[in-house]
Every structure is written in C-alpha cells, then in structure tokens.
Amino acid sequence: MEGSDTPLPAAVFIHGKPATGKTCVVRAFVEQLPPRHWAYVNAVDRFSPRLLFEDILNQFAGTRPVFRDGVGHGYARCDTEADFILSLRKLLARPLLSTTTSTDEHRRILVIDRAERLRDMSPALLASLLRLAELTETNIGVVLISSVIWDKFRVRIGSLEPIQIHFRDYTKHILPATGQPSKDCPSHEEDVAFFLTFASAVYDVFQQNCKDLNELRYLVAMIFPIYAQPVYDGQVKREETYKLFRLTEPHFAKAADKLYLRDISSAEWTAAHQHDQDLSEQEAVGHVELPYYSKFLLIASFLASYNPARMDTRYFARHSEQTDRRKRRKNAPISRAKATRQQLLGPKVFPVERMLAIFYSIITDDVAFSQDIQLQVTSLITLRLLTRVSPADRLDDMRCRCNASYEFIRKVAQSVRFEIDHYLFEFS
Structure with a gap:
C-alpha cells in the first residue's frame, strides 16, 4: 500500500485446497492495518445477505451491538443490496477520528472467507461485491477466499473478473518450514526427531490421495500412539524404524x-474404530446400552428370524398359560425329516408386523402410550442390529432380518430376565 491516491484492486480471488494457509496469510496482512480500515466476515456464519451486510457495516463503523430492555442499540440494519451500498458509501465518506497520520486513511479492505457460500445467496450479490468500489465510489478492495476455483463462481449476470491467486498444496519439503509438524508433537514425547520421522513416513504413504494438511495431521495423531507404544514398552528401540x-x-x-476411497474423514475413522472397540468390550462383559423396550424388540426380531412362522401360535398364543406351552413343546414330537437345525440355516427375513406381534406377546407389562415403538425399530436398524431387506420406498410391507448373534441375544435376555431358550424351536 504505497499511497492513498493509488487505487486498490477492485477484487482479488484467493483459492486453494483447505489447510493451505489462505486465511492465515490474509488475516496476518489485514491485522497490521488500523481498526475500521478492514472487515473480515465468514460466509458460513453470515449465511444470509442481511447478516452479511450488517456485519460489514458494523465492523467498518467500529460499533458493537448491545441489547438493553430487549432492544438492540448501535446496530446497523440493512435488508437489501441497495441499502447496503448506500449505507457503505455514506460510512466510508466520513473521516476517521484517529490520532495517527496514515496516508492510507481512505483505503478499506473487505475480506470474505468461505466465499463459495455466496453462490447460495442472491445471484446479483457476487456481481455487486466485485464492483463494490465502483458502486460506492470509494477506494475499497474486496478479497474473496474460497476452496473452489473461480470457474464455478461464474454467473449469468456480468461481473468483474477478479485477480486470481492460487495457493498450492504443501509439499514434503515445505511442511517443515511451516513448523506445524513440530507443534503437533505430543507433549509426552521428548524426541521430536522421532516424531518427525513418523510424520514424514505418513506423508509418503498418503500424499497421492490425501493432500489435505488437516487430514494428514489427523492420521499422524491417530496412528503415532500405536507406532510409539512398542518403544514405550521396551520391546523395540527408537532406531529400529x-x-x-x-x-x-x-x-x-x-x-x-x-x-x-474418501468414505469418511480420519476423525470419523478414529471415532468408528473406537466405537468398534467399545462394542467388543461391552459384548465381552454382557453390557448393552439399549432402552428397555428396544431389548424386547431385539429379542422378538431374533425369535422371528429363527422360529418358523407356524410355531408362533404354540409359543406366543395368549389363550394358554406359559407352563402349558412349555409342556406341549416338551411333549410334542419333533420331526426328524430335517437334519439341519434353525441356527445353521441363518436368520430368515420376517415382516415387521410379525415381530411386533411377538413383542406384544412376550412383554409382561402394558406398553406405555408415550413409547414410540416404530422409532425404536428404526434405531435398531441404525445400530445395524436389524437389517432392512425391503426397499426403502416400500412402506406398507417392511421386512427385516436380525443381525445379532445367539450369545449376544442371551445376554440381552438375561438383562431383562427373559428365558429365551424356552421360546426357540430346535435351537441349541
């Protein structure tokens, strides 16, 4: 910024992949300027034109909204683009009351981060922002920061072509210069070189398909404890890479x-990996975190998957007592025509109506009216304890299959004191 008379570029478009230092560099520059000479807004937080306009005006005016008696004071209100341009022109025409004798008094810089969100707003908004210096007749420059290339910003309304600046991905040789790998070293690890060797290896493995610095940092933080554990246990020396x-x-x-495959981020992979470990530990101790009625729904789905439909009347008929059912089951002749038992055939598909009928039969008390049974069935499908076999667009006849094992169901049944072995046909 050489002089006050030199006009600023009307629009600068900075683009690059996430975590390449775009926002960090721009903020480091504008924060050296005096207050009210620059404004920074994030299009994710200011998701509507009104929020965007009002935040820009308040930053250039140097005011902070306060609320007294339920009424906002000192807050610029702006609803349309025309009002915003008119208010900004009047605001920037006022002289700044500053003791510093800066030659850049009439210059202003507006920075809009995550600018790709502007495409979801008014089609004319982007064109107005690119011509903001012309429309307000002031020396203001607009800086747009985005992870999307400019070709995807083009609209039918004619707009000014901005100056484009591309931030390239970090390379293996540039990363150490940023200082980020050293900062990510765990506090308990005293040998920084040992950590940097591992971080360099992670970059070599994933650089072809993963250029995001944040993703690489997640990977390093996720795998380094596993990598260093043999060293902490004394099994391997640090030099034995x-x-x-x-x-x-x-x-x-x-x-x-x-x-x-870019299915999930590394953070989500870590959470899923930890969730799998927690589930295995819970199965080992027989601890199941399910609501009371969901446990009976899961038991009913297991019975519907492994019991023949013709046996439902024998086991779950309401007109006979439980002891009579057990007696008939014990004395009933077992057909030897089929040598294969039910558990060897695997779970069978059943209609949800049959599962609900079994559920209402085995539940000992009346189901509370406030309980949403259908919602709990959906939760079991989400937890992968049930698998929906019928198409999603078919609502009248939903069919499912139980995914839980016999040992798992036994532990669930024991937690609600239900003797599931008395209701299984030819199951051992």
Missing part, C-alpha cells in the same frame, strides 16, 4: 481403505 513400521502396517492399511 523398520520393525516399528512392520508392527504398525495393519493400522496403515485399515486407515488407507477408508481414506483412499
């Missing part, structure tokens, strides 16, 4: 299966 990577190789492959 080959052995450490051989021990960690299965975890690399598991993470690569998800990241290469």
